[in-house]
Structures are given as C-alpha cells and as structure tokens.
Amino acid sequence: MAHYYITTPIYYVNDAPHVGHAYCTVNADALARWHRLVGDETKFLTGTDEHGQKVADAAALNGVSPQEWTDRTSARFREAWDALDISYDDFIRTTEPRHYETVQRFLTAVYENGHIYKDVYHGLYCVSCEDYYTLESSDEGRCPIHGRALTEMQEENWFFRLSAFAEPLLRYYEEHPDFVTPETKRNEALAFIRGGLRDISITRTSIAWGIPVPWDDRHVFYVWYDALINYLTAIGYGREDDQTSTWWPVSHHLVGKEILRFHCVWWPAMCMAAGLDPVHHVQVHGWLLVGGQKLSKTMAAEGGVKLSDISPVVLTDEFGVDPIRYYLLRETSLGNDGDFSHEGITARYNTDLANNLGNLVARVTTIVATKCAGVGPAPQPGSELASAARQAVGAAAAAWDRFAPHAALEATWGLITATNAYLEQRAPWKMSPGDELDAVMGDALEAIRLVSVLATPAIPHVCATIWSRIGLEGAPGDETFADSAQWGRYRGVHPIVKGEPLFPRITVSDD
C-alpha cells in the first residue's frame, strides 16, 4: 500500500487565523482526502509554531505564561480548522515534549556530524524590532521598518554550516527534477543556491522561550530551526524510527512562497547534515491577494479589509463550509497568486455551485421522483455520457495527483456541463414513464454519482448529501476510487429525495 504524507507549515501563534492560512490548509486537506479516496495510507499534518521572543512578549503583555498564551492562541487555529472541516491526522505544537525530544536528537546528529560550530555573531541590531539586519537588508544602516539607526551588536552563537551544502543541494536538485514545484519556484530556489550560501546562526542566548541546545544549555534554538523539524517530530524521528522510515522521505510539504528559502534550501541541507534524505517534494503555492494586496496586518491598518472580516470562521458562517472550500480550491491554481473577494466567492457560488451542480441535482431528482416511481433506474453501459464521464474522471484524477485541485474541479464540472447538455438533448421531461426515460435518468444519476466521488475531497458535506439524495447507501468515499470511478455502478436503493436547494442562490443588492 502506498503511503502519503502531506504537511502544511506550522502557523505562528501570534497571527490570527485568516484566509491565507485557510487557503494552504484547505488545499492540503483536499489533497489528503483525495489520497485517502484512492486508498493510500495517508497522514496529514498541520499545527502551530509557538516559540520565539514575540510570543514571549505577547504572553507577558497579556499577563500569562508563554505556555498559557500559546495554549490559547493555538486553539484558535484548531477552531478555524474545525469550521473548515479540516481532516488533519495530527496537530503538532512545537511546545510539546515530543517535539523537544526530536529537535534535540536531530540537531545533536547534525552537531555530531560536524556541521555546527560556535562563533560570534556580529550584526546590526534594531532595538525596536529586537532583531538583527544585514547591511544589505538595512536602509543604509537604518532599520527599514523603524528608520532608526541600527547598533552594532555581537552575540556568541552556534552556527549551521549551510555554506558547505551548496554543491550537495545543486546535485540533489539535479537528480530530483520534481523536488520543488512549480518550476518557476524551483528556479528561484536554484538561483538562490547558486548565488552562494552563508552559514546561519541557529541559536540565541538572549531568548528564553525556545528549545534548549542539548550540548550548551545557555542557548536555545532560534525558532525557524526548531520549526522545520516538526515534520519529523510527527513521524517519530529519534523516538520511533520505524514510523519515520514509513513516512519519510516520500513526503510532501505544501508551503507559501514567502518561506521557500526555508523549505527549499535550509531544510534539505539540514536533513543532509543529519544524515537523512531530504523530503521528496515541496509544493509552493502563491498568495491570495485582496484588492491586489497581500494579506497582512499593515493592509488592515491601512484601512482595507479587516483581517477579522476574512477569518475562516466568519467566512464559513456567511457562505457555508463547502462553498468556501470550493472557492479556495477552484479559483486559483496552486503556485500562482490569486484574488480573494466576496464578489469572487459569490460568482463561483452562483454559477458553479447553484446553477450548475445544485440545479442539476434538483432537475434530475424532480424528474426521477415524479416519473420513475421514486427509485433511481440503472445507467446504460454504452451511454454517450459515459465517454464524457471517463474523460472527466481521468482528467480530474490526474489533476489531483499533480497537486492541481483547480484543474481537478474544472474537469469535474465538465461532467456536470455534459450532463446538463445531455438532458437538454434528450428532454426526458417530455417522455412518458418507461424504458427510454429510465435510461436517460439512470445515466444522469450515474453522472451525478461520479461527480460526488470526484468532488468529495473538495466539498465532502455536499457530496455526501447528494449521495443520499440520489438514493445511495453510505458516502462517496466508502468504496475505493478504482471501483467507484467506473461507469455503470449506480444502483438506486432508496427512494430519490428532492430536498431543498443545495445552494440557494445568493442575490446581491447593489447598494
């Protein structure tokens, strides 16, 4: 049996969950659901990143311990994911004991392999940011954010010898052409590596809220170095090694483009340094832009959309879980930036969900309920719809496999369109009850069944509802895809239920 391990980044607890987080998480969820559907043993990991000075500061500001603070803020992400029906198998928090253990094991291995050394970090420090800048990233020696002069500081740190891994990384990229997708992002990573790699400081003495360095307890690891390792924590690295070898390295990380460096350069180098194969695939996605702008606190401060207005919970309350999932998956191709807007959601909702899918189910169930004695008839083996169905099934499956949910849904909707056209052409509403009518309606029901199967990774609730409305037992994912995707499997067992509209149209008032 194939194993499929997919991860999202772990989200920084100081951020409030917003559509950007939801975008990544919903995509990972749909992909995980797809792989469960085809019968892969699947593990889907998400979680929260909880260390660092900013978290400690926020906790202090709120008068609680860092642990209490992260307990609270981490929970907001779980609530958001519950609202979006995210089927994660594991939710990792970097403050968990298992993570401390794996991080210490992993970095001890890197240390013992001679890739970590002690040096003095010289840097330009901004007191307001409490952070270092390089001369290049500064604004002529001034903080790019605060504009105040940076002060020369130095701190004794442990360094990771990233510079030693440029060649191995280039070789790895060469030998694994699909390591990073899409290709433009792969090129970016390669350009960065070719531009030369500097060693990176991976510990701090000035911060307490972090994972202690096992061989030097005055230091804690800097957040990013412990954060990346979460992917291994969840599969038992250093604790249950048989689990690790089951899920690694044939794994997939889904990450936003802004953290490409960490995942496509540092992380594979860190794995190599620990004597571990790097992950096999990093899928980079773009951003959802609102009014052409990145989602950020600054955007909110500038009077645009409030982040709280586009929190996952607010959106699912307004539009429903499946419509939001559908929109996030369908509107943008993974890898490119996309637009996010209420108008966009409404348009997708009304056209794709209400007019095409919802209306198809409504017209078919009505006819079957009134003219076919209530129970759905069987499809015809040689139906002309069967070829459209086979095409949709093939295209959708291929798209899901290549991390293209938008294309998978596009292909699926092709079958919906073909079915609507088929009904127009046959006009079953003009037919008297009998074999001819039954044949047409059986075909339409079969197409709807297939659509339910193909779309279930994206919109599981609605697909299950449709499944029962067309008189089937169980749910679309009960059978393995290889069987359920075959034309001709529909057999009505229960009477067809007309039911309320699946997606009542949204009317927009223009005020």
Added chain:
RNA sequence: GGGGCCGUAGCUCAGUGGUUAGAGCAGGGGACUCAUAAUCCCUGGGUCGUGGGUUCGAUCCCCACCGGCCCUACCA
C-alpha cells in the same frame, strides 16, 4: 544595492517545440420549460506591457525600459 516573479479578450486567468492565440465569467442573439429567473446552442480581429535584437518567422529566445510585486536570512 543584490536576486527573482509577473504584465495575454471588459473581468479572472490558461497556453506553446517560434508558423492560423484559448477557457470561464460578464455582454449579445436564439431554443427550452424538468429545474434554484436555472439549463442548452450560437456569438471572442485581443498592438499577447513598451522599444530594440537574433531569425525566413517571436506572445513564447536575448537585451533594455515602463508598470505591479516578492525575497534579501522569524508574516499561508
């Protein structure tokens, strides 16, 4: 300063190894009435950002420029 991405029909975006550039939505016309004023059919000459270059020929290759954006070492 350095590195990179993007700029294709009103809108959102595909696309190619260089020859006749596509889809959805919106718009226009028609058909139908089972259905959620839904559906189906027909309808797309847009300098493929600008200016050069390479070439028999470039939207796709090279250079420059303009515009939008990202990274530059803790924002999906």
